[in-house]
Amino acid sequence: MGNPFTKKEREDLLSKFFDLTNKSEEIMNKIDNVNSVEPTEALTKNLSAINKELGELWTSYKDGVPFKNLSKCPFTGELLTHSLDINGLNGLWWNTDLPTRPEENLPKTYFAMSGAMKLNTPIESFPFLCATGPEVPFVLPRLLQYTQMKAVISSTTVGKHIVYFIFYYADPMIYNIERVNDYASNSYSYVNTNNEIKTWTSYENIKDFDLKSWIENGKLLWIFPEDEDLILHSDVSRCPYLNLEGSKNNKYIQNEKIWSGKNIDIKEYFANEDTSGENTTNTKNNSEEIDQDILKKAIKYMSEGGL
Amino acid sequence: MMENKFMKNKKGQYIIELNKKDISTIFIDEFGFTHNEMSPFNDKLNKYAKGSQTITSEAKGLIKDKIFIEASKTLANPYLLITTRLGGGTFNFDEIKIYKAKNSDLLVALSETPNNSYYIQVFDDYNSYIKWWVESYASKNDETVANFIPPKVKLEELLFMLHTIDYYKRLTYQNLLDYKTQTPLLAKFTDFSENMNKSIKSRDIRWLLPAFIAMTPGIAKYNLDINVEDVKVLTTQNFIGNKKDPETNENMMAFGESSLIMGLEFMRTWMLCAGFEIKILINDKTKEIDRFFIAPTALTNHFIRLEDSDDNKCMVNHQAYTIDQLSVKMQEIFEASVDQKPTSKFCSKCSTPLSENAKFCIKCGNKS
Numbered sequence: 001m002g003n004p005f006t007k008k009e010r011e012d013l014l015s016k017f018f019d020l021t022n023k024s025e026e027i028m029n030k031i032d033n034v035n036s037v038e039p040t041e042a043l044t045k046n047l048s049a050i051n052k053e054l055g056e057l058w059t060s061y062k063d064g065v066p067f068k069n070l071s072k073c074p075f076t077g078e079l080l081t082h083s084l085d086i087n088g089l090n091g092l093w094w095n096t097d098l099p100t101r102p103e104e105n106l107p108k109t110y111f112a113m114s115g116a117m118k119l120n121t122p123i124e125s126f127p128f129l130c131a132t133g134p135e136v137p138f139v140l141p142r143l144l145q146y147t148q149m150k151a152v153i154s155s156t157t158v159g160k161h162i163v164y165f166i167f168y169y170a171d172p173m174i175y176n177i178e179r180v181n182d183y184a185s186n187s188y189s190y191v192n193t194n195n196e197i198k199t200w201t202s203y204e205n206i207k208d209f210d211l212k213s214w215i216e217n218g219k220l221l222w223i224f225p226e227d228e229d230l231i232l233h234s235d236v237s238r239c240p241y242l243n244l245e246g247s248k249n250n251k252y253i254q255n256e257k258i259w260s261g262k263n264i265d266i267k268e269y270f271a272n273e274d275t276s277g278e279n280t281t282n283t284k285n286n287s288e289e290i291d292q293d294i295l296k297k298a299i300k301y302m303s304e305g306g307l
Numbered sequence: 308m309m310e311n312k313f314m315k316n317k318k319g320q321y322i323i324e325l326n327k328k329d330i331s332t333i334f335i336d337e338f339g340f341t342h343n344e345m346s347p348f349n350d351k352l353n354k355y356a357k358g359s360q361t362i363t364s365e366a367k368g369l370i371k372d373k374i375f376i377e378a379s380k381t382l383a384n385p386y387l388l389i390t391t392r393l394g395g396g397t398f399n400f401d402e403i404k405i406y407k408a409k410n411s412d413l414l415v416a417l418s419e420t421p422n423n424s425y426y427i428q429v430f431d432d433y434n435s436y437i438k439w440w441v442e443s444y445a446s447k448n449d450e451t452v453a454n455f456i457p458p459k460v461k462l463e464e465l466l467f468m469l470h471t472i473d474y475y476k477r478l479t480y481q482n483l484l485d486y487k488t489q490t491p492l493l494a495k496f497t498d499f500s501e502n503m504n505k506s507i508k509s510r511d512i513r514w515l516l517p518a519f520i521a522m523t524p525g526i527a528k529y530n531l532d533i534n535v536e537d538v539k540v541l542t543t544q545n546f547i548g549n550k551k552d553p554e555t556n557e558n559m560m561a562f563g564e565s566s567l568i569m570g571l572e573f574m575r576t577w578m579l580c581a582g583f584e585i586k587i588l589i590n591d592k593t594k595e596i597d598r599f600f601i602a603p604t605a606l607t608n609h610f611i612r613l614e615d616s617d618d619n620k621c622m623v624n625h626q627a628y629t630i631d632q633l634s635v636k637m638q639e640i641f642e643a644s645v646d647q648k649p650t651s652k653f654c655s656k657c658s659t660p661l662s663e664n665a666k667f668c669i670k671c672g673n674k675s
Binding site for chain 1: 449450451452453454455457458459543544545563564565622624626627629631632635639
């Protein structure tokens with residue numbers, strides 16, 4: 001972990017970085033343009049110099065991203081410290097296609113990092129794509145179906161926005177199953193059984209936004225927002241993450257524009273599965289019991305390779 | 308007349324009864340074993356003069372048994388000792404010591420009988436022992452439940468939480484006896500704390516807090532320092548809260564979600580508990596490797612692992628395990644213990660012996 005940049009250093013760095021990125025694109029357009037009057041050799045030389053400087057800025061940014069205690073392992077009590085650009089979404093950390101993140105030193109029980117974000121105005125301006133996920137937190141039944149897997153939800157602020165982290169932990173570790181992309185990223189890294197670091201991409205996962213039952217059955221623990229001691233809790237009555245207002249659709253931001261992408265909510269996915277035959281005369285009217293039925297069907301469906 | 312017997316019980320386990328008076332003649336005169344300081348018979352064998360006693364006919368039958376010979380080798384020169392206590396709730400107290408030698412997979416359990424003899428129970432290896440223990444005593448539930456005591460907490464804080472669970476039971480029974488229906492249950496803070504002192508001193512293993520203290524071998528070594536700050540964990544983890552008594556308007560203690568659920572669980576379904584302490588003989592010194600406590604209920608297996616911290620203090624890691632999780636965790640602990648080799652490397656934080664190329668401590672996770 002290097003020395004974290006100050007706000008001013010970060011602003012200057014990013015300003016220069018985006019400026020040089022624009023210049024780089026302009027030059028590449030000129031090179032591609034057969035009608036350009038500027039000599040290719042000069043353009044290429046200029047481009048090379050800019051790229052070199054971009055590389056240095058990129059390294060400076062990576063070295064300056066702060067680390068923050070974000071979670072705690074529910075099996076060992078070990079703190080999880082992760083890099084996070086808390087100053088705003090315009091940081092390169094938040095570039096979904098090419099996230100700039102330093103090497104992490106994570107607990108050996110760490111399995112995956114997922115997240116959600118409640119966006120507030122003003123939205124920062126940046127040229128890259130940032131996928132912030134839904135506005136309310138969720139869990140992934142596909143992962144929590146394993147007995148040795150648990151999740152912990154915590155939250156902090158990034159600029160004006162509230163980010164909900166859901167970290168997954170496994171004890172003992174599970175190998176050879178697909179994980180989930182690191183939050184706001186399009187890939188994830190993991191350590192395999194040969195102790196090698198590998199990178200992979202996961203595609204859309206079915207989400208469950210109803211957290212209460214997962215807390216009740218011990219699969220999800222929570223930490224009070226901004227609790228610096230990161231004390232883990234398992235009671236439902238005080239959990240601040242239940243019934244939050246916000247969209248369940250994924251949010252995408254680029255060049256100050258926000259748009260949504262439809263998410264797969266487990267209840268909606270299976271809600272219409274069987275509305276005739278047995279279920280119409282089913283004596284179960286309790287919606288919670290029906291929801292549990294849907295959940296069990298979903299897990300069975302996924303484990304049989306339905307996705 | 309008492310006889311040495313070897314017999315198989317209903318589960319196919321090999322159990323031998325050994326007269327105490329035969330130990331020296333068997334181990335010294337017949338087998339010629341050397342013995343180390345971890346041997347349960349070390350003192351007795353040290354005092355015995357070779358050839359000073361005559362072997363009995365019972366012992367003559369026993370010394371030909373192959374399993375008894377192997378078990379005796381283990382008992383003469385063990386390098387691993389597991390002290391386990393079983394009892395609490397509705398069960399009486401019992402202590403069994405289990406031994407393992409370096410060149411043998413056998414686990415040999417030894418318990419004293421009231422008849423001046425020992426029962427020796429032999430397990431093929433630690434996996435067999437764990438399988439037997441889990442089948443005999445663990446909760447069979449395979450559904451996960453909430454862990455209201457997430458890691459890690461101080462030992463002193465845990466004692467408060469265990470007492471709150473007991474106190475819920477106490478007040479419920481009191482209401483029953485008084486034909487009262489008090490909803491919610493309320494208590495005075497002073498009564499709660501006074502009762503905690505009594506509970507700790509009582510060693511009455513029918514209650515969870517004294518059972519935890521009595522059943523966990525070696526817990527006396529920790530420098531227990533209970534102070535007011537430790538009570539905070541009860542509100543932090545929603546074990547208790549404040550509530551006004553509707554009749555007197557006095558500020559009272561009410562049970563929170565965590566103690567309501569755990570209180571009911573333990574009141575209705577807790578039958579027994581067990582404590583384990585694992586020591587090894589390494590470089591001629593006895594070192595403590597691990598210490599944990601298990602309290603099975605109908606819902607789950609409460610697993611409490613005690614971890615040494617600075618100044619002879621203790622942090623505890625509580626988990627609520629399904630039957631499979633418990634088996635896996637016990638296997639992990641036993642495997643790490645039996646794999647201990649003579650080493651000059653120890654954890655700088657908790658002094659656990661480490662393998663020479665270990666990067667982390669297997670017990671506390673400290674980077675080595």
